[in-house]
Amino acid sequence: MSSETMVKIENLSVTINGKTVLRNINLEVPKNTIFAIMGPSGSGKSTLLRAINKLWDLYPQVKVTGKIYVNGTDVNKMPPHELRKIVGMVFQRPNPFPHMSIFDNVAIGLRLHKLVKSKEELRERVEWALKKAYLWDEVKDDLKKKAHALSGGQQQRLCIARAIALKPKVLLMDEPTSALDVVSTKKIEENIVELKKDFTIIIVTHNPQQAARISDYVAFIYNGELVEVGPTSEIFTRPKNPLTEKYVLGKV
Numbered sequence: 410m411s412s413e414t415m416v417k418i419e420n421l422s423v424t425i426n427g428k429t430v431l432r433n434i435n436l437e438v439p440k441n442t443i444f445a446i447m448g449p450s451g452s453g454k455s456t457l458l459r460a461i462n463k464l465w466d467l468y469p470q471v472k473v474t475g476k477i478y479v480n481g482t483d484v485n486k487m488p489p490h491e492l493r494k495i496v497g498m499v500f501q502r503p504n505p506f507p508h509m510s511i512f513d514n515v516a517i518g519l520r521l522h523k524l525v526k527s528k529e530e531l532r533e534r535v536e537w538a539l540k541k542a543y544l545w546d547e548v549k550d551d552l553k554k555k556a557h558a559l560s561g562g563q564q565q566r567l568c569i570a571r572a573i574a575l576k577p578k579v580l581l582m583d584e585p586t587s588a589l590d591v592v593s594t595k596k597i598e599e600n601i602v603e604l605k606k607d608f609t610i611i612i613v614t615h616n617p618q619q620a621a622r623i624s625d626y627v628a629f630i631y632n633g634e635l636v637e638v639g640p641t642s643e644i645f646t647r648p649k650n651p652l653t654e655k656y657v658l659g660k661v
């Protein structure tokens with residue numbers, strides 16, 4: 410594996426209740442890039458993302474085969490709490506802990522993983538994460554406010570802050586803007602582009618325009634199979650597979 414690769418997926422297949430939903434997927438995600446996984450509804454995008462941080466382990470009806478390496482280590486050889494430290498996740502709907510304060514939402518992972526040594530360091534890290542998530546200016550005078558009092562877009566930025574507070578290597582984002590309006594979507598897209606300086610980002614989207622706007626690489630998944638993968642500019646201007654061309658033109 411190249412030292413420039415952050416995530417490598419080899420021959421990944423997933424079956425759920427005996428039905429194959431992902432077949433023989435091979436991908437390499439370079440460090441400090443935004444890597445989009447796009448495809449129509451039900452094509453297996455979320456299933457792939459969930460396999461990377463082993464969310465399927467708790468489901469006996471789901472069988473995952475193949476190998477996934479993060480930063481050179483096989484995820485199956487990492488205890489779940491170690492994997493959670495290096496792989497953060499942001500979900501489709503903002504899911505902060507609603508009755509916890511803004512500060513505590515960001516601090517919780519740092520406290521659980523004992524990643525900071527003092528209250529001062531905790532405060533600094535929370536501020537750092539909120540700034541990185543473009544939320545600090547809006548909440549800095551009100552860190553004790555409960556998370557449910559924030560708007561949907563602010564809640565999603567809080568979830569981004571919560572995920573990046575641990576300084577993971579990889580940030581998985583499952584359609585992070587699909588529940589948001591155009592203005593919040595734009596803010597979060599700008600934020601994601603900034604975040605790639607510090608993290609490797611894998612983002613699932615069913616919106617080809619979003620992949621075109623923000624990603625460096627795109628994998629197009631259709632019916633559980635990888636149809637095409639490559640630099641975003643090539644996939645959108647010179648797709649090799651006619652199915653990719655149809656999809657990016659909105660004809661699938």
Ligand SMILES: Nc1ncnc2c1ncn2[C@@H]1O[C@H](COP(=O)(O)OP(=O)(O)OP(=O)(O)O)[C@@H](O)[C@H]1O
Pocket residue numbers: 425426430448449450451452453454455456457615
């Ligand atoms: N928990 C589950 N139990 C049963 N089947 C599931 C489960 N999760 C996913 N599937 C099936 O796996 C297939 C792929 O689903 P997945 O959610 O990965 O697709 P997707 O591309 O992310 O779709 P969407 O854009 O609609 O979120 C679908 O056929 C879906 O019905």
